[in-house]
Amino acid sequence: EAGVAQSPRYKIIEKRQSVAFWCNPISGHATLYWYQQILGQGPKLLIQFQNNGVVDDSQLPKDRFSAERLKGVDSTLKIQPAKLEDSAVYLCASSLDPAAKNIQYFGAGTRLSVL
């Protein structure tokens, strides 16, 4: 079974530039999550999708971050414009059925450096 795929693995941009990350979850997983992990901290949930609908985006900085999952499969997370404090690893995860307390499976992440 293929795992959660993310690209790119690394990205370096200057502040005020835009960047986009892509995630393809495990086949059949209805729920998709984007996390931000700043160095020395645990992952923090940015947004949760159930199929193509948003379940929770309470911690997404909506003035600069956006995410979509148009067909209920893969997803993109965008930052526009980026700030220095956005430097972090962006992790995507998926789960089969969160109501059943199913486990979240994580991708390897995209490491973003904002200079």
Add this chain to the structure above:
Amino acid sequence: DQQVKQNSPSLSVQEGRISILNCDYTNSMFDYFLWYKKYPAEGPTFLISISSIKDKNEDGRFTVFLNKSAKHLSLHIVPSQPGDSAVYFCAASAKSNEKLTFGTGTRLTIIP
């Protein structure tokens, strides 16, 4: 407001001995707890979980203990092996939704 705390940033244990990683939480609504393991340049991988209706869950060398009155859980690894060297994250979720709240992690180093 850190609802899940791992107060030990790092821990070193001799190979073959027991590793004990601790986690404290403040939100009494949390009812499901998980441990994730993370190697460098990889995403976290699920290790073991426990529901609040239990106080112990065991899977091979890994055992998680939950003390609800103290709002404390611990992960025991015995015997510890070099491949166990990684960062371990404690995570929790509440009845109302499935959002995971993670701790800051503990870096475990197993000394051969």
